[in-house]
Amino acid sequence: MDNFEHNRESWNELTALHAESSFYDVEGFKNGKTSLNHIEIKELGDVKGKKLLHLQCHFGLDTLSLARQGAEVVGVDISDLSIQKANDLSHELDIPAKFVRSNIYDIEKVLDETFDIVYVSYGAINWLDDLDKWAKIISRYLKPDGMFYMVEFHPFRYMLNEESEIHYSYFKSKPFETVVENSYTEKSEIKNKDLKHIEWHHSLSEVINSLIGSGLKIEFLNEFSYQIYNCFPNLVEDEEGKWVSEKYGNKIPLMYSIKAKKD
Template identity: 30%
Template sequence: MNRKSFDDGLVANRILWDARARAHGTGPNDLFYDVDSFLAGRQTLYPIELELAGEVAGRDVLHLQCHFGMDTLNWARLGARVTGVDFSPAAIARARELAKRAELTAEFIEADTQNLPADLAGRFDLVIATYGVLCWIADLDAWMRGAAMALRPGGRLVLVDLHPMFQTLASYEPLVADWPYGGGEPQREAVTGTYADPNLPMEKQEVVQYPHSVGEIVTATARAGLVVDRLSEHTEAQFDGRRILPQGPDGLYRFPFSDTHLPILYSLRAVSPQTRAQ
């Protein structure tokens, strides 16, 4: 990918996420960002990332693509010393405001996660990124190198994201797939509204997303010098941000296929070696 294409995608996507950062949590039908309940103590984290992260009290945690900070601040509630990074200035401004309202301590930094500030190097026990992460990343290797750079020796990366196969779907009923499985080539489209609240009025916006397969993600992790110690594929989830799957009687979402279920999410945990190569 040439530099102009990379930069054009970054600019377009930042405009989208600036708009979403200003809008999310402001409507009565927002399914993901209920700010009032968060301020009252609601836990926004899901069991997958909580299990993979383990005990975070007293640890230094870097949250990549933190949006306006609700999950970041929930890690702080669990006792972590947290830093959130996002490329959207609107998101970072809102995150800092939310931290004050919640009376929680966190540092928020405006930066592209494909080009993290050098002063984050070696500062963190955990780097965490969850849900709707890598589809916005043009340079997967740069993202993984940044995560590895930020970790102390023995530190861990925890990544939970939509499964690349699930992302190929345009609809479940009827079953229509219209997105590549991997390859990383830019996929341009015009989007309206937002996954959090389809009733929020938002202008149509051109965006660019990038499909990465599970194999490409694991390979980029290894190339960054991290050691994968856990990779899981999950066939059920507590939410469907794409709003295309049926919800079961137990409240969980699944992707039925024949007499089984296909994965909706994947999770990856990788460790920074105790001794780094020179």
């Protein structure tokens, strides 16, 4: 099995847990709650009437939230179960959306359109080995004058071990493998003990330079001293909905966002 097949298998298993978790709060979503956070809502701006491609959409909550805001959405994910659940939610709630199962790197085999916005969020690029290839795909799917927006966990965070000490390299890593024992949601018991995650670390310069190299013009890069999810070890709630490092407080970056334009 190659690296991506391992991740496809593990994300299939995780999706089943996530759809039942209070972390993802599918019931709340069904009752009209958005799954988007204040950062992306503010920074993305008005998406009404825009064609939007969501890369690594998981089981579609953010994609469908963006559809509720008036965007015409397509979500892509490698996980079969994620795409199945996303389609189920779209039909059940009568929210128009198209979901496509594909490895991001194979997307051209299954999708031939262009978009006003390409969107990527939280916990996505660590599953990708080649960001130059990723950025070319983003550029390929943007219309002229189209916007790329991403909000992600900060690479600084990935340097810390369970004791919040600097342990891992900041810079691009060889693939690192972990046995999937649990998830970041509260319903986290993994039954299949043979699942593996394969991930890569990417520095900020690697992300930015890949986007510049694909012809995009960076409009902003923002860094945040907090997390909006309590999904890493050793975080404490600073203000409501803002999780900071227990050890370093708001002295270290935990998330970042980027907006870029295609000429």
